[in-house]
Amino acid sequence: MTGERQVPFFCPYCGDENLRPAGPEAGDWECGACARAFRLSFVAVSRPGHRAAGPDDSADRPPGTLAGAGS
Numbered sequence: 602m603t604g605e606r607q608v609p610f611f612c613p614y615c616g617d618e619n620l621r622p623a624g625p626e627a628g629d630w631e632c633g634a635c636a637r638a639f640r641l642s643f644v645a646v647s648r649p650g651h652r653a654a655g656p657d658d659s660a661d662r663p664p665g666t667l668a669g670a671g672s
């Protein structure tokens with residue numbers, strides 16, 4: 602998988618399947634239903650068990666730790 606040609610199956614805005622290439626650039630698509638054009642690009646491979654900071658990380662910290670530190 603090179604990640605150069607990603608084909609969306611649904612419009613991310615309206616969910617329609619009427620998608621066609623929007624230009625010469627690979628990854629540019631436009632929706633025939635809502636007329637929106639968007640770009641699809643590969644960012645990274647997400648590894649299982651190695652998530653970015655999420656809700657679980659902040660839940661360990663008690664809320665309001667820094668509140669009232671200056672007074």
Ligand SMILES: [Zn+2]
Nearest residue numbers: 612615632635
């Ligand atoms: Zn659409």
